[in-house]
Amino acid sequence: MTDRYAVVTGVSSGLGEALAANLLARGFEVIGVGRTAATRLASKAFRLVVADLADLAPLPAKLDDMFGELAARRVSSIAVINNAAVAGPAGTVGDLDAGAVAASLAVNLVAPVMVANAFVRAFGALDGDRRLVNVSSGAAVRPIAGGGTYNVAKAGLEMLTSVIAAEQRASGITAITIRPGIIDTPMQAFLRAQSEERLPAVGMFRGFHESSQLVPPDVTAARIVERLVLGPVESGRTYSYAEL
Numbered sequence: 001m002t003d004r005y006a007v008v009t010g011v012s013s014g015l016g017e018a019l020a021a022n023l024l025a026r027g028f029e030v031i032g033v034g035r036t037a038a039t040r041l042a043s044k045a046f047r048l049v050v051a052d053l054a055d056l057a058p059l060p061a062k063l064d065d066m067f068g069e070l071a072a073r074r075v076s077s078i079a080v081i082n083n084a085a086v087a088g089p090a091g092t093v094g095d096l097d098a099g100a101v102a103a104s105l106a107v108n109l110v111a112p113v114m115v116a117n118a119f120v121r122a123f124g125a126l127d128g129d130r131r132l133v134n135v136s137s138g139a140a141v142r143p144i145a146g147g148g149t150y151n152v153a154k155a156g157l158e159m160l161t162s163v164i165a166a167e168q169r170a171s172g173i174t175a176i177t178i179r180p181g182i183i184d185t186p187m188q189a190f191l192r193a194q195s196e197e198r199l200p201a202v203g204m205f206r207g208f209h210e211s212s213q214l215v216p217p218d219v220t221a222a223r224i225v226e227r228l229v230l231g232p233v234e235s236g237r238t239y240s241y242a243e244l
Contacts, residue, residue: 003075006229007066009033009053009115010084011041014185015135018221019081020046026225031066033115034084053084053111054103063118071122077129079229080119082112082157085135087187090146090199101149108153113160116175120164124171131174133228134161136238138179146199147191158238165236174235178224181241184214215241 006023010016011032020041023030030046037048051062070078086107089100116132123130139147140154157177164175182188192205199205208214223244233239 003073003077005029005031005070005075005078007031007033007070007078007080007115007119008083009081009111011048012036012038014187015180015183015217015221016081016083017041018217019083019224022218022221022225023079023229026230031070033063033066053107056106056110056114059111059114060118063115064122067118067122071126074126075128078123079129079131079133080115081133081135081229082115083135084111085150085153085187087147087150087190089149090191090194092146092198092200093148096149104149105153108150109156109160112157116160116164120168120171120173124168124173127172129174130172131176131229131233132161132164133224134158134175134177136177136179140177140179144199144204145201146194147201161238162236169235174233176228176233176235177238178228178244179238179240180220180224181215182208182213183217183220185217188214220244 006028008016008020011020011034017038020030020032024043024045032048033051035052049062049066051059084107086104089097089104119132134157136158137154139151140158143151161175161177188205192202192209194202196202227244
C-alpha cells in the first residue's frame with residue numbers, strides 16, 4: 001500500500017483514462033470520479049466514486065465523504081485533477097439551447113469548483129503535498145466560433161486556479177492549470193463531426209486530424225504526471241504542453 005493518492009475526474013476515456021492509468025503504473029492509489037471508468041483501470045489500487053457531474057445536487061455530499069475519508073488517512077501526498085469535460089453544445093450565441101448550456105457549464109465549470117471546494121475544505125489544515133491540477137485549454141483565451149460555452153467554462157476554470165492560489169498561500173495547497181494541447185480524444189472526434197453551420201471553426205479541428213497533429217492521450221498523460229504531479233510547480237501558474 002502507498003500513501004500517495006490521486007483523484008481524477010472523467011476516467012471513462014481520453015486524457016482522464018490515460019492519467020489514471022499512468023498514476024496507477026507509478027504506484028498511486030487512484031480514485032476516479034464519474035459515471036463510469038475505463039476497463040483498463042481495473043486494479044486493487046483503483047476505485048470509482050460514481051457521480052454524474054452534470055447532476056450537481058448530490059455532488060457536494062459525495063465529494064465531502066470522499067475527501068473526508070482521504071484526509072483522515074493523513075496521506076503524504078494527494079493530487080486532484082479536474083479533468084472531466086464535455087465539448088458541447090456546438091452553436092453560436094443566439095442559437096444556443098439553454099438546457100444544453102447549463103448542462104455543459106455544470107460539468108465543465110461548476111463541478112470543478114465543487115471538487116476544489118471540497119478538497120480545500122478537507123485538506124486545508126493538513127500537511128503534505130496537496131495540489132490541484134485544473135485541465136484547461138487554449139480555448140480559455142482564444143475564442144472558438146461555435147464553441148463559446150466551452151470557451152467560457154475554460155476561462156472560468158483558469159480563474160479558479162488563480163483564486164485558490166491567492167487564497168491558499170498560507171495553507172500550502174498548490175493550484176495550477178494545464179493546457180494540454182491537441183489530444184486524440186472522443187472530444188476531438190465530436191468537434192470535427194459538427195456541421196460548419198453549428199461550429200464555424202470546424203475546419204480547424206478537421207485540419208488537426210488530417211495533418212496528424214493529434215497526440216495520443218497516453219503520451220500527454222505521462223508528461224503531465226511527470227512534470228506537474230511529481231515535479232515542482234509554481235502555484236497559480238498556467239502550464240502549456242510545450243513546457244511538459
